[in-house]
Amino acid sequence: MKDISLHLMDIAQNSITAGATVIKISLIYKDGLLIFRLSDNGCGMNEEMLSKVTDPFTTTRTTREVGMGIPLLKLSAEMTGGSFEIKSREGSGTTVEARFIADSIDRIPVGSVDETLGALILANPEIDYEVNFQCDHLNFELRTSDIKEYLNGVSISNFEVIGWIAERVREGLKEVFGGVLNEISG
Amino acid sequence: MKSLAELEAIREKALKEINLRDNTGKTRVVVGMATCGIAAGARPVMNAFVDELNKRNVQNVNVTMTGCIGVCRLEPIAEVITADGVKTTYVKLDPEKARKIVVEHLINGRPVKEYTISEAE
Numbered sequence: 370m371k372d373i374s375l376h377l378m379d380i381a382q383n384s385i386t387a388g389a390t391v392i393k394i395s396l397i398y399k400d401g402l403l404i405f406r407l408s409d410n411g412c413g414m415n416e417e418m419l420s421k422v423t424d425p426f427t428t429t430r431t432t433r434e435v436g437m438g439i440p441l442l443k444l445s446a447e448m449t450g451g452s453f454e455i456k457s458r459e460g461s462g463t464t465v466e467a468r469f470i471a472d473s474i475d476r477i478p479v480g481s482v483d484e485t486l487g488a489l490i491l492a493n494p495e496i497d498y499e500v501n502f503q504c505d506h507l508n509f510e511l512r513t514s515d516i517k518e519y520l521n522g523v524s525i526s527n528f529e530v531i532g533w534i535a536e537r538v539r540e541g542l543k544e545v546f547g548g549v550l551n552e553i554s555g
Numbered sequence: 556m557k558s559l560a561e562l563e564a565i566r567e568k569a570l571k572e573i574n575l576r577d578n579t580g581k582t583r584v585v586v587g588m589a590t591c592g593i594a595a596g597a598r599p600v601m602n603a604f605v606d607e608l609n610k611r612n613v614q615n616v617n618v619t620m621t622g623c624i625g626v627c628r629l630e631p632i633a634e635v636i637t638a639d640g641v642k643t644t645y646v647k648l649d650p651e652k653a654r655k656i657v658v659e660h661l662i663n664g665r666p667v668k669e670y671t672i673s674e675a676e
Binding site: 375430437441485492516519520527530531532536537 | 556588593594599
């Protein structure tokens with residue numbers, strides 16, 4: 370995957386398949402690390418599945434015998450000298466955390482998190498998404514549950530609403546990471 | 556800077572349109588968004604569908620995504636399912652083709668044969 374936002378698009382599908390009703394997405398810059406974390410309240414995995422999940426030949430789908438999403442994310446993180454962790458409890462949910470060394474020459478850019486979010490919300494508007502960007506003391510948060518409350522009767526998957534949300538997320542990325550991450554102008 | 560006032564304006568506009576909308580069945584556009592699709596460029600294809608539909612103010616079309624359809628070498632793939640249940644599978648898409656599909660198929664009712672899976676095999 371060329372950037373983190375595409376990994377997000379990919380990994381979030383797992384949460385949706387797992388029947389998650391809440392998906393929390395975080396991007397945190399701390400101590401030279403860029404941490405991408407995704408947490409869901411889906412059906413989770415048992416110990417056996419969890420132990421195999423980073424293997425590209427492990428998948429729950431039936432159309433193919435490979436599942437590349439998680440192994441590719443692990444690779445992207447480790448390529449920078451970073452690390453990868455996945456935790457899960459059957460019946461509770463799963464948390465995926467990829468830690469990138471921020472100024473490694475091999476770190477893929479953050480990418481268009483706004484586009485990915487827009488597409489995810491459009492396709493699965495019933496899910497509550499919580500987005501969080503953090504860098505030192507700077508913090509950005511967006512929750513689709515708040516937006517739905519505000520919309521009060523208008524669907525969140527209205528194309529213009531999605532456009533508004535995407536733009537807001539784009540702004541948030543700049544506010545928090547501008548000038549800190551090379552690819553985001555401040 | 557995106558403001559709540561702007562969101563409010565979008566809300567008001569949408570509420571007005573809800574009353575005007577006619578209730579013919581919905582057409583669905585389902586874009587393949589598995590790892591293969593994403594790597595092949597499905598996200599810009601989905602955005603192009605949404606953007607063109609929005610630009611032309613087309614109502615009654617839902618855009619959504621699905622997992623692996625099983626023909627990864629033909630990604631990006633999108634299925635158009637009209638209200639009467641007729642399904643057209645488009646393959647090897649890009650944003651330009653997506654926009655053409657919106658105009659020719661979704662608005663004018665003429666599927667774009669050369670982008671379909673039967674033409675690709």
